[in-house]
Amino acid sequence: MLxxxxxxxxxxxxxxxxxxxxxxxxxxxxxxxxxxxxxRPVDINSASLLVPFLVGKVVGIGRNYPAHxxxxxxxxxxxxxxxxxxxxxxxxxxxxxxxxEESQRVEYEGEIAVVVRHTLRRATAQEARRGILGVTCACxxxxxxxxxxxxxxxRAKSFDTFCPxxxxxxxxxxxxxxxxxxxxxxxxxxxxHCRDMLFGIVELLxxxxxxxxxxxxxxxxxxTPAGVGRLAAGQEIEVEVxxxxxxxxxxxxxxxx
Numbered sequence: 001m002l003x004x005x006x007x008x009x010x011x012x013x014x015x016x017x018x019x020x021x022x023x024x025x026x027x028x029x030x031x032x033x034x035x036x037x038x039x040r041p042v043d044i045n046s047a048s049l050l051v052p053f054l055v056g057k058v059v060g061i062g063r064n065y066p067a068h069x070x071x072x073x074x075x076x077x078x079x080x081x082x083x084x085x086x087x088x089x090x091x092x093x094x095x096x097x098x099x100x101e102e103s104q105r106v107e108y109e110g111e112i113a114v115v116v117r118h119t120l121r122r123a124t125a126q127e128a129r130r131g132i133l134g135v136t137c138a139c140x141x142x143x144x145x146x147x148x149x150x151x152x153x154x155r156a157k158s159f160d161t162f163c164p165x166x167x168x169x170x171x172x173x174x175x176x177x178x179x180x181x182x183x184x185x186x187x188x189x190x191x192x193h194c195r196d197m198l199f200g201i202v203e204l205l206x207x208x209x210x211x212x213x214x215x216x217x218x219x220x221x222x223x224t225p226a227g228v229g230r231l232a233a234g235q236e237i238e239v240e241v242x243x244x245x246x247x248x249x250x251x252x253x254x255x256x257x
Contacts, residue, residue: 001033002168002245003134007048014038014171028053028133029117029216033171051092052136052169053115056217058085059208060140060157064197064223071226080199080207085140085221086158093166096252099233100159103143106231109224110182110190110239113138114201115169120214128205131214134171135178135201137239137247139164140221141231164239164249165219173243175201180225183238192225 004013004021012024016038023039062081063069069076091097099106117133140163147156175194178201182190194201201222208214231237233253240246 001171003028003052003171004044004168005050005052007050010050013042049093049167051090051165054217055087055090055219056215058087058163058219058221060085060221061204061223064199065192065225066198067226068224068228076198080204082208082211083153083157085163088160089158089163091161091164093247094249095164096161096250097141097164098161099251099253100143101254103146105145107142107144107228108182108184108231108237109140109142109228110180111138111140111221111224112178112180112194112241113165114220114222116214116218117216119216120205120209123206123209125202125206128202128209134169135173135241135244136165136169137241137244138221139237139239139247139249140224164247166247167245170244178242181240185235189229190225190227196225197223
């Protein structure tokens with residue numbers, strides 16, 4: 001089952017039991033998918049898609065795929081590496097990633113993103129699993145030169161447009177069987193499976209909820225597989241997660257738009 005938000009109003013739409021996308025007459029946070037009430041059909045191919053949920057904070061996890069840690073010459077962490085991205089970095093499907101003047105090396109990082117449905121504070125594994133609304137595609141765009149210069153990741157991760165999310169939210173995902181693929185100009189650059197993660201999705205939610213309360217709409221970026229690389233103006237990037245669809249964004253130079 002897939003959840004969408006449609007522009008410009010931000011109304012929800014979702015696939016029904018027959019796979020038809022219809023307007024949603026339910027609150028996806030307050031009601032379980034089995035209770036969702038549907039309205040008229042929607043042509044999703046002609047719709048203007050927004051980020052498929054109302055976003056709270058964005059929590060990132062670094063170095064969660066061993067091959068990615070090795071490609072950046074980083075040691076494997078003994079516990080999850082947590083950082084935050086500014087909510088103002090979020091953009092939706094088909095929007096442009098803008099290259100900031102302050103960085104000379106901006107890179108893509110395709111990821112599986114997990115969205116919180118229920119408040120989680122010092123959650124058990126069972127509570128964390130029940131507290132997931134669904135998964136979506138994310139690109140954790142990073143100013144790599146600034147990340148290497150700064151003692152924290154905040155500046156490198158938080159430029160405007162550095163967190164594309166979408167196009168849909170999959171609410172019935174198997175959290176132990178998800179794959180993420182990144183393509184640049186149609187060429188595959190990354191492919192990773194959640195079985196390759198150092199710390200699994202539920203484990204990450206349990207760990208993160210010990211430090212900070214996770215609230216409905218909060219996003220957890222679960223890390224990127226090996227194959228990160230440089231972005232350039234004029235390129236197109238796609239991130240695909242199992243059963244979610246393809247998140248497509250263009251890249252443009254500062255001042256181009």
